[in-house]
Amino acid sequence: MTATNKKLLALLKQNARLSNAELSTMLGISEQEVAAGIKELENEGIIIGYAAIVNEEKADDNAVTAIIELKVTPFKDRGFDDLAHTIMQYDEVDSVFLLSGANDLSITITGTSLRKVALFVSERLAVLDGVLSTTTHFVLRRYKEKNHVFNEEHSDERSLVSP
Amino acid sequence: MIDYDKVLPQKIRDIQPSGIRKFFDIAQQVEGVISLSVGEPDFKTPWAARKAAIGVLEKGRTAYTANAGLMQLREEISKYLFNFIHTEYDPASELIVTVGGSEALDLAMRAMIQPGDEVLVPEPSFVCYSPIITVCGGTPVPIVMTEEDKFKLRADALREKITPNTKALILPFPNNPTGSIMRRGELEAIAGVLRDTNIMVISDEIYSEMTYGGEKHVSIVEIDGMRERTVVVNGFSKTYAMTGWRLGYCAGPKPVIKQMLKLHQYCIMSSPTVSQYAAITALTQCRDDVDRMLEEYDMRRRLVVKGFNDMGLTCFEPEGAFYVFPCIKSTGMKSSEFCEKLIYSKKVAVVPGSAFGESGEGYVRVSYAYSVQHITTALQRIREFVEELKK
Secondary structure (H helix, E strand, O other), X not given: OOHHHHHHHHXXXXXXXXXXXXXXXHXXXXXXXXXXXXXXXXXXXXXXXXXXXXXXXXXXXXXXXEEEEEEEOOEOOOEOHHHHHHHHOOOOEEEEEEOOOOOOXXXXXXXXXXXXXXXXXXXXXXXXXXXXXXXXXXXXXXOXXXXXXXXXXXXXXXXXXXX | OOOHHHHOOHHHHOOOOOHHHHHHHHHHHOOOOEEOEOOOOOOOOOHHHHHHHHHHHHOOOOOOOOOOOOHHHXXXXXXXXXXXXXXXXXXXOOEEEEOXXXXXXXXXXXXXXXXXXXXXXXXXXXXXXXXXXXXXXXXXXXXXXXXXXXXXXXXXXXXXXXXXXXXXXXXXXXXXXXXXXXXXXXXXXXXXXXXXXXXXXXXXXXXXXXXXXXXXXXXXXXXXXXXXXXXXXXXXXXXXXXXXXOOEEEEOOHHHHHHHHHHHHHHOOOOOHXXXXXXXHHHHHOHHHHHHHHHHHXXXXXXXXXXXXXXXXXXXXXXXXXXXXXXXXXXXXXXXXXXXXXXXXXXXXXXXXXXXXXXXXXXXXXXXXXXXXXXXXXXXXXXHHHHHHHO
């Protein structure tokens, strides 16, 4: 990746809503170069989307997020991919990772109630072929996600004016 | 009743409170002000340095250190200076760890200035030099720097102000409030004027890490013959976002440092111990954090310069520190009037250039030690203000 694209990526990871004009000024390159750089990052599949980081509990009082860890039996030849692909199909599922260590797959899901999440685990995940066990962790509080801090009071402790 | 007029010397009572301070009082009265007026980083001290300080507290290392500061810290500072300004300073006899760069400036001036001395102060510049010179019984002699010269100190302007009474030159670069810097060639010219004199230089290099556009800071001590006539002042406040820790240092020739150390010893004893340990970690482990902050400042700098130029307040391209110094003469207002109107009508605080010396009149100091989002919002409000003025 070019040095410019690296910088673009770093800025967009922090704030994807910066305009091309702003990005061009901040990096000291032309707007055309910014547009081309972003296009490249998108085409190469490095940037796969732009999504807001949401404080789910604030958006919906009942919202529940859970991290579910699965122990599974890998299939011959195809390893964990098949199962991961099956799980990905559910819209409730936010993320699916294959992990090293004691558990194999880690899944994040957000539901509109505790019951819905629990049912999803017992009725959809636990019964899948190859799933040996599930461990569900409910998220109690969000502190930081994608380098953004939740519920931080925006107080600037610095004096309004200083030398 | 005690007569305070008799207690407090006229010399002290005549010192004017800083123009920044006056403006602070105004800003505080207005509800919901967003500020572009601070002279300190918005970043927090790198975590490694904070963690080191916590560890020091846990171990109970809370005693005084050596007067000049922890030897380990002085050794690290010495290494740093050798790498950064290519000049050797003996940790045992040529370095003092001070309470911020401010104390180092104070020590240098008090150690050298006596009644009758003239001290050259390039302006616009930071507000503390002239009051300290005055308290020492010296006379501050301003040297005007102008936008035409990119707010740099010209050798001929310097030569013009030198008299048999000239004791020292303050060299405040990278400059607060203009963001100007001095390149090697420009420093050579200054050195050419001073080399065969008994004039000392107090080089305030607190913003030395903050230079932009590829070229690194050059210190006057790197120029032939200047090390022996210069006290370099620097510190941790700006580079490592450690303002509240109050830690700086000075480096200079042994005979001068020896006298400064006595003053430091009698008035301070030793700089804060916990801060000194944190500073060792800052110097040895926080280079990446510094580089990240510098890159961020540079992006904001470009954003702010363009913002002002776009709204018709021409802005000289600053190459250092974290300030821009746009010209507001086109509005027909004085700096203080501009700043007061801006704060009352748009609730944005910037500092009148006149607070940094008469030659700052017609300009305002804008700090970009703020997040991009904060800067963008503030610039938008200033733009509205300028548009409304045109109507």
